Amino acid sequence: MIQITDLTKKYGKNTIIETINLKIDSGQTYCLLGKNGVGKTTLINLMLDLIELDNGNIKLWGKEHNKLDCADKKRIGAVVENLALIEELSGFEFLLLVGKIYKMPVDILKKRIADLFQYFFENESDIKKNISKYSTGMKKKLAFCAAVIHTPDILILDEPFSGLDPLVANQMVMFINKYQRADRLIFISSHDLTYVEKVATQIGVLDNKNLIFNSTLLDFTQNGERALDSALLKILRPNTTELGKIDWV
């Protein structure tokens, strides 16, 4: 479904991603891990054709990612870094607008909005509130609703769990697991290993411009022998020697 070949992205002279190769098939929930600023969001923005790549190519369903037509775009759902919420509108109006962009039938759209709100939001009046009044967590939930409302085949989520309380994060985990099907692909970039562990089938680790690990969750945790965080720390090797030098703490 997604095939990335020799992908390189530079900002000026600074190389962010260098010759990455990656193939993700349908039925997988691929979780991309890595330190801050390593290029996870850049990779997502490249996949979504929001930024221009310098070299290589990205194909979705065998088509160049920058040659997708309107029908192809409708098969993709995404939560991007800035959430893409239109804060002047209420949650309901925003989802209605999103549905109209997808040209969804109004009755189906309204039912889905009602279902999603009932599942993710405690207070029914939240639907009528302006998004500018929403908390960070509420905004994230709304962005997630906008990403799944048209049931896309490829769902791309940039940090979907950050800013969510444990209850809602678990609700989202359950939703993602229910959403996953053999003909769908979910791509997640996240730091929240607790939730990643609950949804991932495949793990990729991005570090130092390259994909330094790309395999199944079981390979990553060595058949469950190692916790996800310790497996990640073993790969990324955090700097602990410098801490000893700080004697004033």
Added chain:
Amino acid sequence: MIGYYIIMRMKRFFLGFKSPWKIVLHLIFLFTAWAYGRLFAELTNKASNGVLDSVSPEFLINFALLFIAGITIIRMIVPTYKPQKQVLPTYYPISKWQRYCLSVVSDFQTSYFFYIALFVVISFWNLEYSKLTFLFTGFSILLSAHLVRRMFHYYIDFKLNAFSYVYFAITTLIFTVVVLNIDFFLHYLQYVSILVPILLFFVGYFLECQVIENKNVELTTSSSKGNYLFKLLVNSNKARLPLIVGLLVKLFILVIDLVMFKSKGKHIFDGQLVYWMFASPLIVFTYIFNNTWGFWKNIWLNYELRSGKYSDMINFNLRLLFIPLTIDVLITLPILLFSWHNYQFILLFYFTSLVFLICTSFVWSLLFPMAIKSTFQMKGSSSFVSSFVTMIAVILLSVIKIYNWFYILIPIYLIASFVAYKLAIDLYKDKKYLITNKLMKE
């Protein structure tokens, strides 16, 4: 701390000289301040010596002082409103007095004050008479005008305690007393020159103490029902305020023109060139819609993620334009038709410029997107190129008034509009990254 801050600012200023353009710019400013200082002193000296008999030296000095005061206050809103800079966030553990002093010092440590001060000093140096008076009053007015400007900022940018309005009333009262007894105070000019800035400095500090919090200028929180297009305009202060200001300025000019035409039989700006910039819907575009995606970047992002077709985005842009353009038509056409009595010209000019501005705005919004970070920003709300080209185009179109043959411009403008529309759609796939690069870097 204040000393350290001043040094850091100066260091930053000099680091800016790495760019040759900045050096050239500062050299131009230096030369301008020097040239105007010399010129002003020369004129005043000639007036004092009786060589210039049309104006008195007092008139020239008062004019210069008034100019300094006016420009110092007006630069708050021209070319756009610039809110008061907060040097440190309110939660920093320093006293209000320190915060206030730091803020005032930082305000004065700008190129603007340096060059105005330079103008005053050069004038003082070259003046033959009233040297010291000009030096003292010049600096006093420069300081006072800026402190007055800061007072306005407090009322505009911050939520204040009710007590602040007592200060406002007292200041207004003092100001009124001074204006009414100006001759008396002019006798004690040297004392007034020192006392006024000191008084304003302390009034400013008292206002600083009354600040509760910043006013939220990003979004209003109206959640009233209604058309979502209307809400996109009304709930976005970044778009709403400039639009209101722009349309009010336009209405003001057209009404003045109407009054002038009815009373003197003449049009404002002689009914030439600049006049037609205000008569066309130009202001709606240079203020907002030549940079639509800068104001509503997430609308663009939603359309790009979910549809990817620029024609869809253009359709949405057109719907968004409907309300401001309807208001513009209602403001403009009745006044123009009433004051010009040339229906054919007015209607053709207005609607041709309207079509041209709409179609070219799709290109400008794509090729020259600008991030809108505050309601009013010094660099303007749409690109210089788009404003310049559309201004020239509208002015050029007004020549159809002069000679009938120039009506040939109308089909040319309509063809150009169609070409701009097609160009925007064709260029979108290649140029859309400009929007991400310019607008999404936050």
